[in-house]
Amino acid sequence: MSVGTSLTQDQSRAIRLLGVPFVYAVLLLAVPLGAIVLFSFWAQDFMAVDTTFTLDNYREIADSPIYAMLLQRSLMVSGIVTAVTVVLAYPVAYFISFHVTPSKKSLWLFLITIPFWTSYLIRVFLWKVILGYNGVINSGLIQVGLIEEPLTFILYNVNAVIITLAHAFAPFAILPIFVVLEKIDRSLLEASQDLGESRLSTFFRVTLPLSMPGVVGAVLIVFIPTVGDYVTPELMGGAGGKLIANMIQTQFLQLNNAPLGAALAIVAMLCVTAIALVFVFLNRRWLRGRR
Amino acid sequence: MTDLIKLRGVNKYYGTYHALRDIDLTIRAGEFFSLLGPSGCGKTTLLRVIAGFEGVSAGTVMISDRDMANVPPNQRPTNMVFQSYAIFPHLTVAENVAFGLRKRSDIAKSARAGLVEEALEMVALGGYGKRAAHALSGGQRQRVALARALILKPKVLLLDEPLSALDKKMREHMQVELIRLQRHVGITFILVTHDQEEALVMSDRIAVMFAGEIGQMDDPETLYRRPKSRRVAEFIGKMNFLPGQVTALSAAGEASSGAPLAGHAPGTVPPNRTNRLLTDLMDKIAPGTEANADTDTAEEAAASPEVMTVDIAGLGAAQISVDQAPEGAKLGEVAVGIRPETLAILFEGEMPKRHECPGVVDEVVYYGDMTYYDVRIKDVPQPLTIAMKNLIGRPVLEVGAACRVAWDDRALVLF
Numbered sequence: 001m002s003v004g005t006s007l008t009q010d011q012s013r014a015i016r017l018l019g020v021p022f023v024y025a026v027l028l029l030a031v032p033l034g035a036i037v038l039f040s041f042w043a044q045d046f047m048a049v050d051t052t053f054t055l056d057n058y059r060e061i062a063d064s065p066i067y068a069m070l071l072q073r074s075l076m077v078s079g080i081v082t083a084v085t086v087v088l089a090y091p092v093a094y095f096i097s098f099h100v101t102p103s104k105k106s107l108w109l110f111l112i113t114i115p116f117w118t119s120y121l122i123r124v125f126l127w128k129v130i131l132g133y134n135g136v137i138n139s140g141l142i143q144v145g146l147i148e149e150p151l152t153f154i155l156y157n158v159n160a161v162i163i164t165l166a167h168a169f170a171p172f173a174i175l176p177i178f179v180v181l182e183k184i185d186r187s188l189l190e191a192s193q194d195l196g197e198s199r200l201s202t203f204f205r206v207t208l209p210l211s212m213p214g215v216v217g218a219v220l221i222v223f224i225p226t227v228g229d230y231v232t233p234e235l236m237g238g239a240g241g242k243l244i245a246n247m248i249q250t251q252f253l254q255l256n257n258a259p260l261g262a263a264l265a266i267v268a269m270l271c272v273t274a275i276a277l278v279f280v281f282l283n284r285r286w287l288r289g290r291r
Numbered sequence: 292m293t294d295l296i297k298l299r300g301v302n303k304y305y306g307t308y309h310a311l312r313d314i315d316l317t318i319r320a321g322e323f324f325s326l327l328g329p330s331g332c333g334k335t336t337l338l339r340v341i342a343g344f345e346g347v348s349a350g351t352v353m354i355s356d357r358d359m360a361n362v363p364p365n366q367r368p369t370n371m372v373f374q375s376y377a378i379f380p381h382l383t384v385a386e387n388v389a390f391g392l393r394k395r396s397d398i399a400k401s402a403r404a405g406l407v408e409e410a411l412e413m414v415a416l417g418g419y420g421k422r423a424a425h426a427l428s429g430g431q432r433q434r435v436a437l438a439r440a441l442i443l444k445p446k447v448l449l450l451d452e453p454l455s456a457l458d459k460k461m462r463e464h465m466q467v468e469l470i471r472l473q474r475h476v477g478i479t480f481i482l483v484t485h486d487q488e489e490a491l492v493m494s495d496r497i498a499v500m501f502a503g504e505i506g507q508m509d510d511p512e513t514l515y516r517r518p519k520s521r522r523v524a525e526f527i528g529k530m531n532f533l534p535g536q537v538t539a540l541s542a543a544g545e546a547s548s549g550a551p552l553a554g555h556a557p558g559t560v561p562p563n564r565t566n567r568l569l570t571d572l573m574d575k576i577a578p579g580t581e582a583n584a585d586t587d588t589a590e591e592a593a594a595s596p597e598v599m600t601v602d603i604a605g606l607g608a609a610q611i612s613v614d615q616a617p618e619g620a621k622l623g624e625v626a627v628g629i630r631p632e633t634l635a636i637l638f639e640g641e642m643p644k645r646h647e648c649p650g651v652v653d654e655v656v657y658y659g660d661m662t663y664y665d666v667r668i669k670d671v672p673q674p675l676t677i678a679m680k681n682l683i684g685r686p687v688l689e690v691g692a693a694c695r696v697a698w699d700d701r702a703l704v705l706f
Contacts (some may be wrong), residue, residue, distance in 0.1 A: 190344055191377035193364045195391030195439065205390075209381045 039262035049259065057263035067247065071268060074244040075275070077158055077233075078226040081165040085222050086215060088166070089173035093214075094207075096174075097181035109178070112171050120168060124235050127164045131155040131236075156238025164232050169225075173218035180214030181207070216283040220276055227272050244268050295320040295446060295479050296341065301350035303336055303503075310336045312503040314350070318481065320446075323473050325482045325490040328500035329526065334483045335374075337500070338449050341481065343367045355446060365394075370440035371449040374456070376432040378424045378439075384411070385420030387435055391443045410438040413472070430461050441476060450482045454489060466492050487527045491515060499523050519617065521706045524628050531634075531675045535627040535705070537616075538608070539600035601705065603627050605671030606648060609700045616705035626706040631678040633702030636664060637695040638685060644697035650675070652692045662687050666696055 040057055043050040061067045096108045115123060130136045131154045138150035153159055184207060192202040230245030237243070244264065251261030296318040303311035310333050318324045326334040339345040340352060343364035352359040354368060370391070379387050388407045392398055398406065411417050414434035419427075427435065433453055440448055453469075454462045470493055473480045484490050490497045491511040498508040506526075507519045518524035521532065597613045609627075616625070637647060653674045654665035662681055665674035677696065681687065688694060 185375060185377065187373045187375050187377040188379060190364070191371070191373055191379075192390070194342060194344075194369075194371045195443065196365045196394035197391075198363075198365055201394075206379060 036262045036265055039259050040266045042259045044257045044259050047256075057260045058267070060260065061263060061267055067244070067264060067267075070242065070244045070247050071271060073158070074227055074268070075271060077161055077165075077243060078223050080162050081169065081226050082219050082223040084162065084166045085169050085173045086177075086218050089170055089218060090177055090211075090215070092170075093174045093177035093181055097178055109175070112174055115167070116171065120231070121235075123168060124164055124232060127160070127167070127236065128155065131160055131163065156236065156241065158237065158241045160236040160238075161233050161241050161243075164236050165226050165229065168232075169222045172221045176217040176221060177211060177214040180211045180217075184210050213283055216279050220279055223279075224272055224276060227268060293320045294318070295322075295355060296481075297351075297353040297356075298337075298341075299351050299353075301337075301340060301352065302348045303333075303340065303345065304348045310503050311340070311347075314503075314505060316498065316505065316508070318447075318479060320479055321477055323470070323480045323482070323493060323495045325484060325494040325497045326500060327484055327487060327490040327497050327527075328506075330485055332500040333503040334485075334500050335451055338371075338451055338481060338483045341447070342369050342371050342449050368446040369449055370443055370445040370447075371451065372433070372436045372440055372453045374451045374453070376436040376453075376456075378427070378432050378435055380425050382424055383420065384416070384422045384424055384427070384435055387424055388420075388438045388442055390439060395443065406442055407438075410442040411435075413441065413475075414438045415468075429456050430465065433457070433465065437472070441472075441478070444476075445478060447479045447481060450480060452483055452485070454484070455486070462489070469493060491527070499526060501526075517615070517704060518628070521626060521628070524704065524706070529631050529676055529678075530628045530704075531631065532706075533603050533606065533627045533629070533671060533675075535601045535603040535625045537599055537622045537625055537705075538602050540622065541598050541600070599705075601625065601627060601703070603703075605668050606698060607646065609646070609703055611700050611703050611705070615701075615703055628704040628706060629675070629698065629702060631663065631676040633699065634675060634677040635697045636666070636677055636679055636688065637697050641695075643695075645699060647695050647697045650694055650696045652688045652690055652694060655688065655690055657687060664688065664694075666694060668696060 039049075041053050041055070043052070043054050043056055092112070096105055100108050128135070132138070133150050133152070133155065135155070137154065138147075141147045142150065154163070188206055188210070189202055192206045193199065197205060228245050230243065230249050233241050233243045233246055234249075237246075245268075248261045248264045248268070251257045251264060294317050296316070298314050298316040301311055301314040301316075302309070314337060316337075326337055328334045336345060340347055341354075343359065343362060347360075359367060379390065382390070385404075385407050388410055389403055392403050392406070407420060408417065411419060414437050416431060416434050416438065419431070419435075424432075424435065433456075436453070450469075454465050457465060466489060469480070482490070482493060491514075494511055496508065496510050497514055499506045499514065501522055507514060507523045509517075514523070515527055518527060518530075524530045599611055599613060599616060601609050601611060603609060635644075637644065648668055650666040650668040652664055653667045656663040660681060662679050664677045664679065666677055667674045675696065679685070
């Protein structure tokens with residue numbers, strides 16, 4: 001067998017191996033994305049789509065303050081959700097990693113996934129029941145006499161969106177942090193104490209820096225999808241709690257202006273990409289010192 | 292030397308598992324002390340008890356006459372070199388070494404950079420400060436761990452199998468460096484190791500541990516030459532065990548005035564004749580003493596209060612001093628231990644020795660500098676292992692070869 005034919009064989013094998021995933025990736029990732037990009041440069045002409053190239057959609061987004069306002073609100077809500085989720089997830093992950101006996105760890109992780117057993121919609125409606133005007137929290141607080149009027153700031157506004165999303169994304173934040181905490185060599189913590197640091201200062205000098213890749217991962221995993229979420233603000237946000245994703249949905253489905261919706265999606269995507277890149281860069285920095 | 296660490300009646304349980312049993316231990320200031328034992332014997336647990344990572348179930352740990360019962364590791368005057376070295380991967384070499392300085396208000400901030408460089412130079416890593424910790428080799432990591440601990444000038448440096456991750460060459464090199472370093476800094480070192488050779492090479496004193504207990508605590512030479520129990524003898528070096536019978540106990544005077552030592556043929560060794568092999572054998576038994584064994588033995592016997600006569604299976608009778616036997620010597624069955632290097636094979640034309648017997652080579656293991664023979668001797672239950680130096684002109688015998696085996700009363704240890 002000559003070298004030439006064996007190379008060809010290798011090549012054909014490579015094509016066969018890569019072909020299916022390649023087609024898959026093109027059909028499911030590149031084509032939809034390309035379609036959105038394409039649409040964003042077209043215009044809606046009543047019922048039909050005018051396919052001549054135009055930047056009008058982007059111009060409109062830049063000119064009307066509503067879009068900037070919604071985008072800003074979206075990023076702010078996602079930012080708060082991410083911060084709340086990660087800050088609350090860290091102690092849970094820490095507890096499971098450091099204080100749960102090894103044989104029980106998988107049980108604990110299993111328990112954390114329980115909320116996923118029901119549909120997200122059902123969980124959202126449950127939060128409505130809990131946070132509502134006559135909901136669990138309000139009636140409970142009235143019963144014990146702490147308040148006289150039901151609290152109104154906990155449902156149908158941005159706060160409700162934040163609470164619901166933070167709950168929904170908690171496992172996504174716990175798991176990556178748990179994984180990096182598990183990988184930390186426990187003798188490093190002993191070494192730190194041996195060198196004079198207390199348990200608390202050991203946490204800040206050793207555990208936290210070494211777990212940063214997990215924290216950054218958790219931040220990305222929570223932040224990116226929450227920017228695009230429209231179900232939660234739709235159901236929990238009320239009039240004042242609408243986000244950019246709701247506007248995109250409105251453009252596509254109610255106003256029948258797919259090109260403007262597509263342009264909005266692209267703008268939102270670019271914002272997320274920019275923020276994600278900052279975090280990826282930060283993660284590199286943290287990872288640099290590690291193997 | 293003053294006593295630095297005192298452990299009294301230390302016991303440690305993990306649930307029902309008894310990890311440390313009534314440990315009494317005194318370690319002096321400036322000493323190089325080793326805890327030696329097979330894995331699972333509790334030596335690392337004991338080290339961690341001293342460091343403060345493990346509490347004790349009973350007993351006291353005193354360092355510099357201060358009870359350490361409620362003193363956490365970060366407040367003890369000890370520092371540790373971990374088995375994994377525990378180098379912080381997110382810091383540079385210099386940051387690692389400086390890690391413990393942050394809590395030291397007695398060391399001026401401005402002096403720290405200089406101290407770090409000094410510490411790195413001490414372990415031959417000068418100029419490595421800016422390197423990332425993960426880019427170091429195993430030996431370099433170990434030096435960083437050493438520098439990181441020594442920069443704090445602890446009273447005690449605890450070393451948990453620090454050399455076990457290194458290859459043989461590197462290990463031997465680091466052994467010598469560690470000894471030199473310990474002499475240089477004058478800090479008490481406590482080394483945990485399962486490598487008996489390492490413990491013998493490095494330590495001033497060694498505690499041999501088995502199953503949570505200290506089996507024997509002595510300086511390396513005593514430990515090797517007069518192991519107190521069979522398991523200590525088996526763990527440290529190699530030893531042949533033969534069944535024997537103590538047939539007589541006598542005062543020193545009687546023995547020297549009595550019959551000549553068994554097997555000894557007076558006059559067969561011309562006193563002035565240089566016999567390389569005899570010198571070799573004598574060197575093995577007592578380094579430094581020259582060929583004239585007779586006066587040596589007589590002196591030893593005269594100094595010792597009692598002499599015992601032991602009948603060894605297959606080898607015959609031997610006269611030994613009581614300090615070669617456990618205390619309270621009495622008549623009856625004993626196990627007789629002989630180190631392989633205190634036995635010798637007599638080659639063709641060599642002079643007869645005090646004790647010798649014929650044997651047949653059963654097994655040959657060639658090590659380059661040494662050859663280990665298993666020699667079968669009539670009436671000896673199992674073959675005796677004999678270590679011979681491969682001197683110039685000395686052949687390596689083949690399996691099945693007949694040979695003469697020489698042995699000496701003074702090399703015997705009774706159990």
